[in-house]
Structure formats: C-alpha cells, structure tokens
Amino acid sequence: MNPELPTWCEPLLTQVRSARTEDFTRLRTPTSGGRASAVLVLLGEQPEHGPDVLLLQRAATMRNHAGQPAFPGGAADPEDVDPTATALREAQEEVGLDPDSVTVLAQLPRLWIPVSDFVVTPVLGWWHQPHPVHPRATTEVAHVARLSVAELVDPDNRVRVRHPSGWIGPAFQVRGMLVWGFTAGVLATLLDMGGWSRPWHPDRVVDLPSTQLASVAGPDKVDDVAGPLP
DSSP states (O other), rough: OOOOOOHHHHHHHHHTTTOOGGGSSOOOSSSSSEEEEEEEEEEEEEETTEEEEEEEEEETTOOSSSTTTTTTTOOOOOOOOOOHHHHHHHHHHHOOOOOOEEEEEEEOOOOOEEETTTEEEEEEEESSSSSOOOOOTTTTTEEEEEEHHHHHHHGEEEEEEEEEEEEEEEEEETTEEOHHHHHHHHHHHHHHTTTOOOOOOOOOEEEGGGGGGOOOOOOSSOOOOOOOOO
16 A cells, blocks of 8 residues: 655646656657666655755766766666666665655656667656665765755746756756756756746856766766756
C-alpha cells in the first residue's frame, strides 16, 4: 500500500499524467539511439518549509559539471531494468538515498540532450520517509540540499542565464548556487505544472559564470547547457 500523498501533490500529478515531451523542450527526442539515462526528481516536505526538492552540487574538482547543481542521476547500467531503477541506484550511490524511502509517482517524457546524446527520463518521486543524506561519492558530489518550492518560486531567486554560445534558459539563484541547464528547465516546467510558479521578471538575464563554462557532457552524468528550453 502506497503511503498517503500530500494534497499539494495532486495538481502536479494531474498535469504530469498527460505530460508530453513538448511541455519540457522544443527538441524532438529521437525514436532510437542516444545514451539511456535517468534522473530522480525527489519531492519531499518539511514542516517549517513546505514542499521541497532534493538537489546535489557537483564537486568543484570535477573535469565536467564542476560545481553545478543537478538532480541525482546518470547513465543507465546494463543491470538496470528501467529508468526508475537507474534513478534510484544513482541516488543511492551519490547521496546514500534509501530506495525504499521513495514512492515513485511517474516517469516523465524522455528528453534528449544533443551535445552529449543523452536521452534522459526524469523520474518523479515522493520522499515518504525522509532520512539524512550526504555526499557519498565525494569525488563527484560536494553538497546535498533540500531546496524548498517557496525558495525556487521566489521572484528574487529567478533569472535567465546566457551561455557564450547564445543559448538562454531558465535559472535559479538559491543559497549561493546557480541552478541552470537541464535541471533548471525541468524544475521550471514542474513548478508551472504544480501551480506553484509566481510572476517573475524574465528580462533578468545573467551571463553564465566562467567557472561553469566547463560544464559539458561527462561520461555518465546528466546535466548540460543544451537541456530543455523554456
């Protein structure tokens, strides 16, 4: 029997049930090929802060994705039976998440990242039994944070980011982190679907910091400038 879901989940789930790739990106996902991968979009709740989402921050010493916030996730292993298995395994390896503490709500549409040729399935989950998490793969993960929906939708925390290539996409400036690329694109869409978004100023455009310019496709981790577009 599934744990009872909080009432705030229902508007999001109603929208997710009929979600299409086009709701997240203008890029059409190839019917074949691509590197199968998955990320875990883990929603939780804290009494003092309300709904939140779990993000990690990549280690600053990584050659790829250095210092970049992201969902737990990565490339599929041969033994993974489906995207859910990939997302939960990666979260366990990266931050010590207990898979049994998660109720899987939905697999979202497959999204293609052209630069890395990842085909990513975001897996939406409800953290029905939260527990302490921490960087387990310390060579890859520097920090783990539960960012509240209230922080993410605060107009003061929302911007758009400009890459030197000319790409411009949604971003969030929260607790000293700049969340951009694939992660920010998925978050922005889900915040809209859940009815959480507040009016903000999309004309606030910031240049991507030079420290993030090396955040290109790595061998097995998902996040990229060419993520879902608004």
